[in-house]
Amino acid sequence: MNNRLKVLRAERNWSQAELAMNLDVSRQAVNAIETGKHDPSLPLAFRIARLFEQPIEEIFDDQQA
Amino acid sequence: MLFYRSSSGPGARPLSLAALRTLTGLALVLYPAGALLKALSPDDSAALQLGGYALIVAALIAALPILTSQVQRIVADEAAGLDEYELAVRHRTLSAAYGVFTGMVLLALIYAGMARDAGWWLPRGFDAFNALFWGALLYATLIPATLLAWSRDAAGLQGE
Numbered sequence: 518m519n520n521r522l523k524v525l526r527a528e529r530n531w532s533q534a535e536l537a538m539n540l541d542v543s544r545q546a547v548n549a550i551e552t553g554k555h556d557p558s559l560p561l562a563f564r565i566a567r568l569f570e571q572p573i574e575e576i577f578d579d580q581q582a
Numbered sequence: 583m584l585f586y587r588s589s590s591g592p593g594a595r596p597l598s599l600a601a602l603r604t605l606t607g608l609a610l611v612l613y614p615a616g617a618l619l620k621a622l623s624p625d626d627s628a629a630l631q632l633g634g635y636a637l638i639v640a641a642l643i644a645a646l647p648i649l650t651s652q653v654q655r656i657v658a659d660e661a662a663g664l665d666e667y668e669l670a671v672r673h674r675t676l677s678a679a680y681g682v683f684t685g686m687v688l689l690a691l692i693y694a695g696m697a698r699d700a701g702w703w704l705p706r707g708f709d710a711f712n713a714l715f716w717g718a719l720l721y722a723t724l725i726p727a728t729l730l731a732w733s734r735d736a737a738g739l740q741g742e
Contacts, residue, residue: 545738546667554738555667 519578523551525569540564586649586658596652599736605644606728612641613720617713621705638713645720648727652739657726671735679726686721 526536526547533551537544540561549555557565557577566573597605616637623630648654656668657675664672697704705714730736 542665543668546665548738549667552738554735555670558666561666 518553518556519580520550520553521576522547522565525571525576526551539568586654596739597647599731602648602651602653602727602731602736605648606724606731608644609641609648609724610721610728612637612644613717616641617717621710621713622703641720645724648724651727653727653730653736656739657730671730671739674735675726675730675733678729682729683722683725 522536526533531539533547534544537547540547541564542561546555550557562573562577566576569576616634616639618634619637620631620634623634625631656664656672657679661669661672693702694704696702705711730739
């Protein structure tokens, strides 16, 4: 699944570790989501959406590029 | 049979990927090498017996840092301490480890079934079965961490 997590994080000048702390997950989890190795669960996707104040579909795209 | 000892105290730092791969490889190769050297060498050959012991001790020394490593945390720490990505990695790794370990047990049983008729070596006596038992325990403990250390997921687990 494609996502804009890396872009959104960069816009806020957050490191992966800072984003991970805000989401209460490991830095490795953030890295895996950003690189498409891991699709987040629905609860985590909602936490990400709330953190960036955007709808889930603005962050995640289930259409394969 | 998994064990993880936390190393979250001051000064604790994760092992590099190269170190993890080297240590897991050494532990899994040196133990059976030492046990076989001890079992196959004559009882009166002190040098070979001592060499076997030395290889076993070296394997155990190599295994110790793995027990506190980031890969062992993923495969053996309490599930409550892991996030969803780490749990997904654990699930993949333990599934693969189950296949590898059961495959090894099946191969050992096939060997044991053929060895008697073919006249091949079989473990006999307390020392040989003792080494076999601790070797199986070592492999059961380290195979998941080894598979994870050599997997594509390992690169993402560095720098915790």
